[in-house]
Structure formats: C-alpha cells, structure tokens
Amino acid sequence: MSTSKSTFRLSFMLLLVLLTSILAACGSDSATTAPSGSTTTSNEPRTIKLWHYEGANSAMGIAWAESIKQFQAAHPGVTIQFEEKGFEQIRQTAGMVLNSNETPDILEYNKGNATAGLLSTQGLLTDLSAVATQRGWDTLLSSSLQTTARYDDKGVMGSGKWFGVPNYAEYVMVYYNKDMFAKANLQVPTTFAEFEAVMDAFVQQGITPLSVGGAEYPAQQIFYELVLSKANREFVNAFQLYQGDVDFRGPEFTYGAEKMAEWVSKGYISKDATGIKAEDMGVAFTNGTFPIMISGSWWYGRFSDEIKGFEWGTFLFPGNKLHPGSSGNIWAVPTNAQNKELVYDFIDITMSQDIQTLLGNSGGVPVNADVSKITNEKNKELIQNFDAISKADGLAFYPDWPAPGYYDVLVANVQELIDGTKTPSEMLDAIAIPYQEHRATLGK
Amino acid sequence: MTSLPLKSSYKKPHKAGIGRFFVLAALLIVLLVVLLPFAIVIINAFKTPEDYATYGPLSWPTEWSIAGIVEFWQRVDYSQKLLNSLLISASVAVIGVLLSLLNAFALGIGRIKGRIWLLILFMVANTLPQESLVYPLYYLSKEFDLYNTRFVVILIFSVIQSAFGTYLLSSVFSTFPKEMLEAAMLDGCNKLQLLFKIIVPVSRPTLAVLFTFFFIWTWNEFFLPLILLISNDRQTVPIAVGVLQGQRNMEATLSSASALLGILPCFIFFLIFQRTLTKGIAAGSVK
Numbered sequence A: 001m002s003t004s005k006s007t008f009r010l011s012f013m014l015l016l017v018l019l020t021s022i023l024a025a026c027g028s029d030s031a032t033t034a035p036s037g038s039t040t041t042s043n044e045p046r047t048i049k050l051w052h053y054e055g056a057n058s059a060m061g062i063a064w065a066e067s068i069k070q071f072q073a074a075h076p077g078v079t080i081q082f083e084e085k086g087f088e089q090i091r092q093t094a095g096m097v098l099n100s101n102e103t104p105d106i107l108e109y110n111k112g113n114a115t116a117g118l119l120s121t122q123g124l125l126t127d128l129s130a131v132a133t134q135r136g137w138d139t140l141l142s143s144s145l146q147t148t149a150r151y152d153d154k155g156v157m158g159s160g161k162w163f164g165v166p167n168y169a170e171y172v173m174v175y176y177n178k179d180m181f182a183k184a185n186l187q188v189p190t191t192f193a194e195f196e197a198v199m200d201a202f203v204q205q206g207i208t209p210l211s212v213g214g215a216e217y218p219a220q221q222i223f224y225e226l227v228l229s230k231a232n233r234e235f236v237n238a239f240q241l242y243q244g245d246v247d248f249r250g251p252e253f254t255y256g257a258e259k260m261a262e263w264v265s266k267g268y269i270s271k272d273a274t275g276i277k278a279e280d281m282g283v284a285f286t287n288g289t290f291p292i293m294i295s296g297s298w299w300y301g302r303f304s305d306e307i308k309g310f311e312w313g314t315f316l317f318p319g320n321k322l323h324p325g326s327s328g329n330i331w332a333v334p335t336n337a338q339n340k341e342l343v344y345d346f347i348d349i350t351m352s353q354d355i356q357t358l359l360g361n362s363g364g365v366p367v368n369a370d371v372s373k374i375t376n377e378k379n380k381e382l383i384q385n386f387d388a389i390s391k392a393d394g395l396a397f398y399p400d401w402p403a404p405g406y407y408d409v410l411v412a413n414v415q416e417l418i419d420g421t422k423t424p425s426e427m428l429d430a431i432a433i434p435y436q437e438h439r440a441t442l443g444k
Numbered sequence B: 001m002t003s004l005p006l007k008s009s010y011k012k013p014h015k016a017g018i019g020r021f022f023v024l025a026a027l028l029i030v031l032l033v034v035l036l037p038f039a040i041v042i043i044n045a046f047k048t049p050e051d052y053a054t055y056g057p058l059s060w061p062t063e064w065s066i067a068g069i070v071e072f073w074q075r076v077d078y079s080q081k082l083l084n085s086l087l088i089s090a091s092v093a094v095i096g097v098l099l100s101l102l103n104a105f106a107l108g109i110g111r112i113k114g115r116i117w118l119l120i121l122f123m124v125a126n127t128l129p130q131e132s133l134v135y136p137l138y139y140l141s142k143e144f145d146l147y148n149t150r151f152v153v154i155l156i157f158s159v160i161q162s163a164f165g166t167y168l169l170s171s172v173f174s175t176f177p178k179e180m181l182e183a184a185m186l187d188g189c190n191k192l193q194l195l196f197k198i199i200v201p202v203s204r205p206t207l208a209v210l211f212t213f214f215f216i217w218t219w220n221e222f223f224l225p226l227i228l229l230i231s232n233d234r235q236t237v238p239i240a241v242g243v244l245q246g247q248r249n250m251e252a253t254l255s256s257a258s259a260l261l262g263i264l265p266c267f268i269f270f271l272i273f274q275r276t277l278t279k280g281i282a283a284g285s286v287k
Helices: A001-039 A058-076 A087-098 A113-121 A129-135 A177-185 A190-203 A217-228 A233-241 A251-265 A271-275 A278-286 A297-306 A340-351 A353-361 A375-393 A406-419 A424-442 B003-045 B047-056 B067-076 B078-109 B114-125 B130-143 B150-174 B178-186 B193-203 B202-221 B223-228 B238-244 B252-282
Strands: A046-052 A076-084 A106-109 A168-177 A292-296 A313-315 A325-329 A330-333
Touching: A001 A292, A046 A340, A046 B003, A058 A076, A058 A330, A058 A340, A058 A353, A076 A233, A076 A271, A076 B078, A087 A106, A087 A113, A087 B078, A106 A340, A113 A330, A168 A177, A168 A297, A168 A330, A177 A313, A177 A406, A190 A292, A190 B150, A190 B178, A217 A251, A217 A278, A217 A406, A251 A406, A271 A406, A278 A292, A278 A297, A278 A313, A292 A297, A297 A375, A325 B238, A330 B003, A330 B193, A340 A353, A353 A375, A406 A424, B003 B252, B067 B114, B067 B252, B078 B114, B078 B193, B078 B202, B078 B238, B078 B252, B130 B150, B150 B202, B150 B223, B178 B193, B193 B202, B202 B238, B223 B238, B238 B252
Parallel strands: A046 A076, A046 A106
Antiparallel strands: A106 A330, A168 A292, A168 A313, A168 A325
C-alpha cells in the first residue's frame, strides 16, 4: 500500500512541476508579445495576421506562400503572420472571431449567401467596392466570377457591394482513364450522344462507367450537369440569383431527374453509389476501378500526384454550355482589421500575373494567368477549358447554393432517385419545397 | 482428501469451460471490433498518399513511412499543441478536483441546508449541452478580456468538471463513517484538519479517479476550445487534428497520422494512471 501511495504522490508532484514550468514559459511568452500590440500606430515593425485553409502543397497554398514572400520583400518592416486553419474551424467560428479584437487582418472565407453574405449583413466585412475599381480587380474578373464577390444588403450574392476577392476558380469536368478508353477502343466523346455511347460500351463489357459518390456532393453535381444540358443563363439566374421564377416541373429539371434515373437503370451509375463518399469515389477512380468520374477541378492536383498506374485526362461535360463551377473562396477583410491598405497590397500581389501563373503551374485554376507561361501540358488543358467556360459566361454555380441547408436536401433526394425509392417527379417535388420556402422568406 | 479436490477440479472447470469459452470468444470479438478502427488508423498513418490512393484504406502498407507523421507534426507545430493541451488538462484536473473536494466537504460532510437542491442544480448543470453555453461564454470572455486565452478555457472546464465531481464526491462523502469524523473532532481536529488530514487521505483513490477522468475528458474537448482559442499557438491537440479537414479534399494518410498523434498522449496518460484508476473503482471510500 505504501508503495502505491508514494508512486501516486510522485506522479502528482511530477505533474505539478511540469505545470509550473509550462506556466512560467507561458508567462514569459505573453510578456514578449504584449508590447508589439500597442505599437501599431508608429513606424515600428508591423504584422499582418493572415488566415487561410489551403494545404501547403495545394496550388493555392504554394501560390500564396510565394505571395507572402513577395509582399515582405516589397514591404520591409512588415511581417505577415500566417496561421493555417481548418475549413470547419473558420466556418464555425468566423462570426465570433470577426466580432472581437482577435480578428485576423485578412482571411480566406467561404463564398456564398450563408457565409460571406451573412457576415456582410452583420457589418463584419469591409466594403471593398472602391478598392476593387481603384486596383482594377473588377476588370480582371469576369462577371460570373464576380457573382461570389458581391452581396446586396440582404446578403444575396450577384449584385451590390464587393465584400470579397476571388483569387482562383473551380469547375466540374469529366475525368477519364485513358488506358481503359484505349483498351475498349473508345474515343473522347464530343457530343452528349457519343458520351452515352461510350458509357454503353463500358456497360457491355461489364464495367460500371461512372465513379459516383452518392453520399456527398458529387451525385447532385451530376444531376445539375444534366439539368444544365437543357438550361440557359436565364434559368441559372432565376434559380441561383432569384431573378425570375423557377419551375421544378419545367423542362430543365424534369429532363435532369429523368436522365439521372435512366443512367442508373442503364447501369452507368451503380445503385451502390448512394453509400459512397466523395473521398472513396476519388480513390476508386485513382486505382482504376472506374473509367470515368464527373467532379470538380479540386481533384486535379491530387490526381497529378497520386495516379501512377495509368494515363488520365479530362474533357468538359459533352454538349453543355453551362457547367457547375464558380470562383474559389474569397479574400475577405474584417471590419475590425488593422492596416487595411497593406492588406489590399497583399491581395493585389495574389492577383498579379506571375503569382496567378504559379498557381496555374501548380495545378490550380487561376483567374489571371499568362497561359503561354504554363509549362505543364495537363495544367494548360485545365486552364484553357476554364477560359472557354469563363469567356462563354458558362459558370452555373452549384445546385446547393440557393437555400440554406439545401445541400442535405439534395444529397438525400438524389440518393433516393438513384436507389429508386422516389420517381423523378416525386424527387423534384421534394426538392422544390425548401427552395420555394426560402425564396418566400427573402420576398423574392 | 486427495480425491475430493481432484474430482471437483475435474468436473467444475469442465462445465465452466464451455461457458468460459463462449464468453472468451464473445469478448475477443468485441475486442476486435473495438480495435479495428485503431488498427486502420495505424496502418494508414504509416502509408504514403500514393500507396493509399492505389490500394485503398484496408491494404497493408507497401512500405512503412513516417513522412505523414513528420509532416503533420511540423505543419501544426505539434509540440506547442501538446504543451497547451497538457497545461490546460492538468490545470483543470487539479483545480477541478480541489473545487469538487471543497464543495463536497460542505455538501456531503457539512450537510449544509438545501444541499439536495444544490445537488440537483449541479446535476442539471452537468447535463447541459455545451452548445447552449457557447454564446454566453463567448460574450463573457470578451467582456473580461479573456477571449483567446488558455486561462479562460481552464476556468470554464474547471467549473464544468467540478459540477460532476461535486455530485460524485458528495454522495461518496455522505456515506463517510460518522465515528471516524466524531473521533477526529474529539481529538481536537478543526475543520481544515478534518478535511486534509482525515478525509483526503481516506478518499485518495476516489480523488485519483476524478483527477484521471478530468484530465482525459478535458484533453478530448473540442468544441469550446475551438470557439475560445483563436491563435494557433494557443490551440489544443484535438483542434490541430481538425485543421486537416479541408472543404472537399481529405488527406487520408495525413489524417490518420494526426489521429494517431491525437490519441497517443491520452493513451499514455491512461496507461500511467490505469492502476490508480482500477484501484479507485475497486476500493471503497474506507480502508
């Protein structure tokens, strides 16, 4: 008994010693940081707090690290204090952080009505309209890219003041396994009919053509691609920006839902897809289980790194003028931020052509790159495809944007469409209700 | 004499043997089910991303690589996170146990008026979901200039944990043998001496259990530290693990590495205190 008592006492004392030493370390830590906060007004060294959530190896991570370097070279005496955050972390805490004096001076923030739009109505984001014109960001970004930068007084994107600056873009395309295409003696399809013929050919060989993650965003993006194949810009503006009425039993949605059900019945999409997560969809394509995957440009860099066993390529969804896609997330400047002029300089550097070219060379989709300086052929194809979409004003955003919580509604209903528990018309009625309800609350 | 134990030892274990076999088999299956996720985490933590992408999560690593672990450690400055977690959890465990002890002394031994109501109050406080506390805590910490400090997290969790501790210790203390207390008082003990010379030594196993639980519970807290700790250099281990969750992409091998590093300290702590834990549960409050 006495030995256990003494071990307990020993471990307890060890802990206490450890505690006091840590506390002492923290004490000295806070003592050194305290004065730097009070000297922001004088000419002494200044710091800018920057937050973003792109991985260090991602295209954006690489390009922005270089931007920080260039900025510090051009602004001696100013240091950028970068903190990598998690996406969830910023999403859950941004409203509270930006309302305190612990706010960063600039952060990457999720575009959209429920995120940047909401914060803008609460007065937590700086109005960047004047800066955007002064620095020429408004001419650099095409109108469909600007959609996510501007929010009206109700926080609805598409018009009004600038509250963010998108620095990259993303869009949905078709990834394909060149080796499997060659083995089956198939060409890259250029029309929708050819695309279906290619998938038929795979089905006949006993291969399910499409890798689909039905438990998350990918399935609804395929559904939206199919809807868009019959849609025009007015339809997109009505659906996404509430400019005009949306008929869920109209030709676009009806075609999309029926085609999706048909693709399942023809075996293009497996019914098992309803339980697959996006990550597993990507892994299944990477290891060559499926010849085709329809998803976003965010996979591009990863596939370049990780697909070793076969050649792969991409093409735009055949026959579509409109594609799911948008600007990437945006730079936002909190209202409580310090040194805003310096922050604008930093955004300017990230928009500059050589940083944008670096972003393109690293596998991202830049908004202002010099395509002639993109060295990697694959990346060039990615960027040229995007330029084609962007020039034709073909970004149709994502189907879950128009209403809060709509993502889960779409996941559930597209799942039920795939496994056959809902007919296309039942599914369309189910997704119409929350959408119309939200528009009613906006009075639009 | 010799045949009797032989007979019984022949018969009894045989009968119990079948039952034991099934119990053992069932336990083994449960153990496997419990350990499987950990095994997957460990396997994937040592894989390269290419390996994971080619062969999926369930395959054996083609080569054991610690690149993911090293990368995660450097990327989030894991040493700092460990220190923060250790500081916060250990402080909470110490302060929480002290608070519980003092409260329970008044409630369980002192039997102050209205103690039933106070205990119910602690119970209710204990069942409150943390999400409902977020906004009040956020505003209060901002008001007192404590937002984004480790101190406020220690303060809050000391109180939250001691709510449970008070409840538990009070009921333990209410069964404390009166004879012992009376004897001590007769010998001229004052109240402080009664607490620290009589009650604490006797109930040390229970206190050790509380200490261990408080430490592990606080270590694993995610939501409130996420809300209250803004700067990266003040954040705790579970938040660091959360940094890797991207918007659309998940780095599976890196996530596994971070999960492994996230579990490990708690596991080691548990191993160290495991003996006091079992002893505390087995032993009553009185020797």
